[in-house]
Amino acid sequence: MCMWTPENRPKYDRSKLRYPSDLTDEDWSIIGPVDRLGRSTPDAKGGGNKRAVDVRAVLDGVMYNLSTSCQWAALPKDLPPRSTADDYLRR
Helix, strand or coil: CCCCCCCCHHHHCCCCCCCCCCCCHHHHHHHCCCHHHHHHCCCCCCCCCCCCCCHHHHHHHHHHHHHHCCCHHHCCCCCCCHHHHHHHHHC
């Protein structure tokens, strides 16, 4: 059980994030290394080229969309393109 104590409050402070829905470094340290994430995302184009998209940024876009219930067209311009975020979410 989590209690809002002065010691515990900084752990959940999201005021320094770009958007409240963005992944924290702690969140990403858990999600990023998961091998399944790499296999479930679309392959890089060109048969072996490095992926051109930042998966963390894509997840930030997906989380923004899910937390705000906005239309994909309303995704802020500083997040990856709506088609990329939507493709990753569908996969």
